[in-house]
Amino acid sequence: MITATDSGTAPADSTATGDGRGAVILNGITKRYGDQVAVDDLSLSIQPGEFISLLGPSGCGKTTTLRMIAGFEHPDAGDIRISGTSVMNVPPYRRDVNTVFQAYALFPHLSVAENVAYGMQQRRTPKAEIRERVSSALDLVQMRRFGDRKPTQLSGGQQQRVALARALVNRPAVLLLDEPLGALDRQLREEMQLELKLLQSRLGITFVFVTHDQGEALSMSDRIAIMRAGRIEQLADADTVYARPTSAYVAAFVGQQNFFRGEVVESGAAVNSPHAVVRGAGTALAGSSQGEAAVRPEYISIEAADATGAASAANTASGELIGVAHLGDTMQYLVRLGDDQSLIVRRPTPDAPVLRTGDQVTCTWAAHHVLLFPNDDSAEQGGYVAPPTA
Template structure:
């Protein structure tokens, strides 16, 4: 399956109409404002009272597992679905009830939609021809669009003569030729192999930065979202769990779900002390620098620590025995060592069936073998404390998402 684009521009002057409406509002061209939007399909709630403001020229990703509501949100922006309640404004224009072809947006899907009997140039020009644009202008704008995606030399080829990545570039060119205020992208890289997908992530971000067009990107791949986005909206069960830039989401997760969904975490159970920055666990005393607002002394909690924050040091059995008495210091035994390219990953048993993951850059990684006694340490700034029930439910939801990955999307997916 290859990437495709679908035009949603009007056969007339809808762009001018949208711009005129925007001029009479306080919202600039390329802005998107979603307020209190809910979408129901019968008794099922797909999107649950979300509000979201997208800045002009921003690259924003909607990230979450299959069924979280991200694609339904995108389809409401495109006009393929109408909200059950709430409002949507694009470039200051109220678009609820406005058909797709009268919205100044274009949508890029993963599903195949290039016309196989047309050349690359004819595919890109299709929307302009439908609008009756003069031929001289069509030629100029097709050339400009193909230059944007570095595909001008392929103008006379048919789609079947192109690779998946090349077809994706053509899909983008066809979407961009109408100069939309907002470009919506629904899993556009999902059909590409890993290496090409990573290359296209870089190219797509560079293209968006150069054009200054608002991109709203739907994906279930956290790597895509983290590498390209100005901000990321983490979605769960139809709601936005956290909206922030990549650094904040990774380093300061607002919930146990975000902590576990983005990257990897070591979750350790325990009980809160009177010092709400400190949790006592069967494995050691864990200190954080920021207390969780829902935690009180004596309640069950879980501490989250990322593998890359954990330092593993070989130790003699006698000194390791004193490790559990220190904060953020736990003794263990190496169960496994995995080479992961630029890093080494250590799996450490700390007792009672509990393990810790540590991930260390190879140049600085200790040389450890299975069975070695070690001490795992980390800084208090790397510890996040969450209510135990919240953390347990989050881990269960994430496990279900992993066991039921998102299927390939298409222009008719919900």
């Protein structure tokens, strides 16, 4: 099995991955639209039965990559192998993949069962086999009792299940999903995330899932490929990309971070920002004069400025509390450190201090929760979020 590396790219010779049914190997694929490079020399090995997400902001190349696997776009360079066979000259309808889009594209004049059966009817599959496979596919998505209904009589979540059944009924080696949950409301989207992962685990089909929603990727994926400007910035499991991002871009895109920018000091172990000297406990910044330190809101403690608990903290910043929000299981505080930066703090609701807007507060956090990176101004082009300002 290929192990994800910090670079997030698979070796050019991907034979170690194996050529089992459902394996997908992208080897140096590039796609240009005129002068614009949408996908740039991208290599990736996907294991049979793996749930992998391509995550990134609009324009990063994730959907183009998915469309090249599906055969809807053709790479200008490189090779794509599915189940051990190159598909470079294979049309979409002959590839052992199916695609589920955000727009479900169900035929409104056909029943649910007829929608699911449509592809097999075009292939002249025997009627008895069609009935059996349609029933099985609808059972998988818990929609058999709705088989006689028209799509307009279904909710958005039910229509999405039908679209999944239509894709799964052909028993593809790889299922490609292009932001299929984007049209659903939050509660239904979260329910469908669980159902999708359970369905994939039960079927053992390779899922390649495209999304710009980090929550979807974190909750479902075996691995996440975070994309930036047509390349993979980091490829790893959810725990790794969240706790050990390899760049400021990944740190900002996955979860939420507070960033402090400034001069690198203390032999590369700290960043001297205008509002705090932020010290880390990990790898020092070697050879960088300017850097940025990142700390997640949930790792920061907050208390009234006249409290005594901050005396021994490695990192401290003080300011005015300008906002308090109840998020259910957490309380969120917004602290203005100065005219150019604010700090977001989140504490579990049962343990959250009682503070009011206008209070002077002190924020503290441990050095081992700090991530240090070289300055990366260009990351703003790919979804990098600068510190919030008041």
